Amino acid sequence: MLAEADGQDKTTLSISTVQAEAGNLILAGLATTATTLTYLIWAILKQPQLQADLERKTSELGHELTLEKLKNAPLLNSIIEETLRLYGAAPFSLPRGILENKQLICGTEDLIKMCQVALWSHLMAVARYQTFFAA
Template sequence: MFDGGPEGLKLEEIIPEAGGYIEAGSDTTAITLTYLVWAVCRKPFIRDKLVAEVSALPPYFTQDSVRDLPCLNQVIQEALRIRSAVPSALPRTTPPEGASLAGYRIPGGVTVST
């Protein structure tokens, strides 16, 4: 693949490679977006805030203006954090003094995963 010489890959080599990458990511993207829409629809106060924020964009908005929307970015980050379609453990260690969460006491130095 990397032996294309100084001219690099030919177009007929690039197209199937690019298509493969797009196709490989379509399921995870669809699953994550499905969860995001479901979660937003379940919380009217979040849905209303998100709709108001996006509706305030000008008709011909830029990528920079979307990047700067706090509610939209929070919703995306939470969807990726809570229901990522890519399996992974996010191990964290409690601080030395321990931590409390939802009425439960977790001792210091304990590894937890989400």
């Protein structure tokens, strides 16, 4: 895409390039979304009481779901967040922006506001660290 735009006006791309890039974005999201949803359903189904509670709570939301109703569904949101924490499809975390000056726990480096850091620990290990998350 950049090579195509290199010799041209920087604001135009061909229709075929835009279509190809859109296809890449859609396909990139399919595998990660499918994997995450598979784990979410599996995690619910292996706990019958959780499944019953979720069915009851979601039925109370009514047939017409709105963003506001979904925001106010704590059990559903907790299940989604835990699924992403425990079974996230991306094996490594994405870079994070620093919002204020900080010093690392070991005290050897300063993190400057607005810089980016990347955590290279595998998320499967980090998300299950018992110091931060109950087993």
